[in-house]
Amino acid sequence: MNSSVDDMMIETRELTKLFKDVRAVDGINLTVARGELVALLGPNGAGKSTTLRMLTTLIPPTSGSAQVAGFDVVRRQREVRLRIGYIGQGNGAGHSQRGRDELISQGRAYGMTVKAARSRAGELIDSLGLGEVADRTVSTLSGGQRRRLDIAMGLIHAPELLFLDEPSTGLDPQNRANLQEHIVRLRAEHDTTIVLTTHYLDEADSMAERVIVVDHGRIIADDTPRHLKTKHVGDRVILGFATEAEAVDAARTTGGARSGTEVVVTTEDGPHLAPRLLTELGTVARLEVRRPTLDDVFLTLTGRSLREDSSTPAELVEA
Amino acid sequence: MTSFATDTRVVFSRELRPVVRDPFSVIFSMIQPLFFLALFAPLLPGEESLQWFVPGIIVMSCLFGSSMTGSNLLYEMQTGSHERMLVTPLRRPALLIGRALKEIVPMIAQAALIVAVCIPFGFDLHLPGALLGLLILSGFCIGLGALSYTLALAAKNKEWLFWTVQQTLLFPLLLLAGVLLPIDDGPGWLRALSRANPMTYVVDAERALFAGDVWARTTVEGVIAAVVVATLGLVVGVRAMQRSD
Numbered sequence: 265m266n267s268s269v270d271d272m273m274i275e276t277r278e279l280t281k282l283f284k285d286v287r288a289v290d291g292i293n294l295t296v297a298r299g300e301l302v303a304l305l306g307p308n309g310a311g312k313s314t315t316l317r318m319l320t321t322l323i324p325p326t327s328g329s330a331q332v333a334g335f336d337v338v339r340r341q342r343e344v345r346l347r348i349g350y351i352g353q354g355n356g357a358g359h360s361q362r363g364r365d366e367l368i369s370q371g372r373a374y375g376m377t378v379k380a381a382r383s384r385a386g387e388l389i390d391s392l393g394l395g396e397v398a399d400r401t402v403s404t405l406s407g408g409q410r411r412r413l414d415i416a417m418g419l420i421h422a423p424e425l426l427f428l429d430e431p432s433t434g435l436d437p438q439n440r441a442n443l444q445e446h447i448v449r450l451r452a453e454h455d456t457t458i459v460l461t462t463h464y465l466d467e468a469d470s471m472a473e474r475v476i477v478v479d480h481g482r483i484i485a486d487d488t489p490r491h492l493k494t495k496h497v498g499d500r501v502i503l504g505f506a507t508e509a510e511a512v513d514a515a516r517t518t519g520g521a522r523s524g525t526e527v528v529v530t531t532e533d534g535p536h537l538a539p540r541l542l543t544e545l546g547t548v549a550r551l552e553v554r555r556p557t558l559d560d561v562f563l564t565l566t567g568r569s570l571r572e573d574s575s576t577p578a579e580l581v582e583a
Numbered sequence: 584m585t586s587f588a589t590d591t592r593v594v595f596s597r598e599l600r601p602v603v604r605d606p607f608s609v610i611f612s613m614i615q616p617l618f619f620l621a622l623f624a625p626l627l628p629g630e631e632s633l634q635w636f637v638p639g640i641i642v643m644s645c646l647f648g649s650s651m652t653g654s655n656l657l658y659e660m661q662t663g664s665h666e667r668m669l670v671t672p673l674r675r676p677a678l679l680i681g682r683a684l685k686e687i688v689p690m691i692a693q694a695a696l697i698v699a700v701c702i703p704f705g706f707d708l709h710l711p712g713a714l715l716g717l718l719i720l721s722g723f724c725i726g727l728g729a730l731s732y733t734l735a736l737a738a739k740n741k742e743w744l745f746w747t748v749q750q751t752l753l754f755p756l757l758l759l760a761g762v763l764l765p766i767d768d769g770p771g772w773l774r775a776l777s778r779a780n781p782m783t784y785v786v787d788a789e790r791a792l793f794a795g796d797v798w799a800r801t802t803v804e805g806v807i808a809a810v811v812v813a814t815l816g817l818v819v820g821v822r823a824m825q826r827s828d
Contacts, residue, residue, distance in 0.1 A: 317828070320670050322666065323828045342672050350667070350670040353663065354666060356663055356667035358597075358664045359664075360601040360605070360655075361600060362604070366597075369597045370667075370671065372593045373590070373668070373671040373673045375585040375672070417667065
């Protein structure tokens with residue numbers, strides 16, 4: 265990967281946002297190269313959305329700086345806005361408007377001619393499967409249809425950098441999979457740089473090549489999902505034995521941790537280690553290989569589980 | 584690169600589109616003024632009462648429509664479309680001015696409807712005066728609309744705050760402008776309050792203009808009042824929009 269200055273889509277230095285006394289974002293240094301697909305992963309209130317809102321010029325940083333698509337987010341807002349697309353948590357299309365009209369207005373907002381905006385709107389309506397609903401009032405569309413319309417609005421001007429804030433929140437699993445497919449395809453077809461926030465582990469895991477784990481306004485890990493898992497958690501091979509004596513023996517040979525008749529061996533490569541242990545030890549009665557999830561990574565890094573957090577209202581967690 | 588005028592036009596036509604697609608929304612904000620016209624005007628004494636009452640009702644209809652228009656923005660702030668527009672390169676002042684300018688269209692449609700309803704009952708229309716009256720009213724409703732949007736931006740996600748302030752101000756403005764009953768015979772303090780209400784001058788100007796009295800002091804005062812309200816509204820509105828996130 266060429267990492268010359270021109271190829272940096274995002275570069276922040278000690279980016280910080282204070283809301284009264286709360287450090288929502290606490291000195292984030294982040295670089296994203298052209299063409300990357302990056303997920304910001306963290307619990308509610310971690311500072312993901314606030315970071316995104318600063319990068320998209322919606323709110324000014326309290327301190328620190330950010331260059332987005334080559335321009336400063338405070339001093340050159342207009343240049344930044346011209347080059348980015350933003351799909352927020354809410355619905356971008358006005359509820360009393362029609363989808364196609366909103367797409368055309370959106371194109372006009374970026375300086376496209378009516379003709380160009382109309383033809384681009386038509387393309388996006390087709391490629392996102394909105395043909396049947398594009399000329400209906402937005403308030404009559406389903407959640408999934410509205411979300412696809414949001415994506416179309418964010419893409420109308422073919423931005424080089426696209427931000428998505430919790431794109432799949434509130435969608436059912438099928439629509440979520442659908443949306444992820446669109447994002448991945450977009451990336452493959454247009455080489456768009458994509459930055460998204462999510463608290464869905466599977467989403468970050470399956471889509472992003474790079475996951476940035478954010479907690480309490482700070483970046484606590486930044487790597488590929490695979491590396492994060494091997495580096496911070498590793499695979500676990502769980503061996504079950506008939507007697508404790510056999511387990512003690514096995515724990516000594518493998519260096520694993522024993523509890524009762526069970527021994528847990530931590531490794532970088534469980535699937536290859538497991539059959540070897542099976543033949544070497546000979547006495548194994550039960551075997552299980554557990555591969556880590558990003559939640560395990562989060563748990564190791566913070567002592568808390570993301571999964572619990574995402575199913576609990578933010579107020580309760582913070583109280 | 585777009586110009587400021589293009590930005591404003593994009594916002595203006597976007598705002599106008601639902602109104603054109605669903606003209607019933609224009610009538611919706613007129614329901615109360617129409618009730619006053621039907622159920623209150625007949626109580627007024629004198630032959631000329633309709634001539635006196637109708638211009639005031641046109642201003643009332645403009646007040647009702649323009650003052651509640653901020654609720655559209657309030658709703659868009661809740662759903663996310665306002666945020667989406669803030670991230671586009673549209674200039675912030677255009678986001679407010681385009682919206683405020685749109686208020687003129689329903690206002691003119693409402694005025695035309697009210698006049699059309701009243702002509703069969705003996706309302707006498709002096710067209711040149713009436714057109715000048717609508718010009719003054721345009722300035723007034725741009726200002727009111729801008730103030731309503733400012734209120735929406737200030738209320739943010741507190742919808743109740745928007746409606747409380749709007750409803751609290753609506754009737755004092757209306758009554759003190761002498762729309763329903765003349766203020767002239769009221770006590771001194773009431774007349775003083777009325778003179779401090781810019782809408783009073785707009786209503787007086789409309790009455791004179793709709794009666795064909797163009798070259799009058801009231802016209803000048805009406806123009807001044809409308810310009811003051813428009814300027815005030817746009818200045819505070821643009822400032823609020825600049826700060827919006």
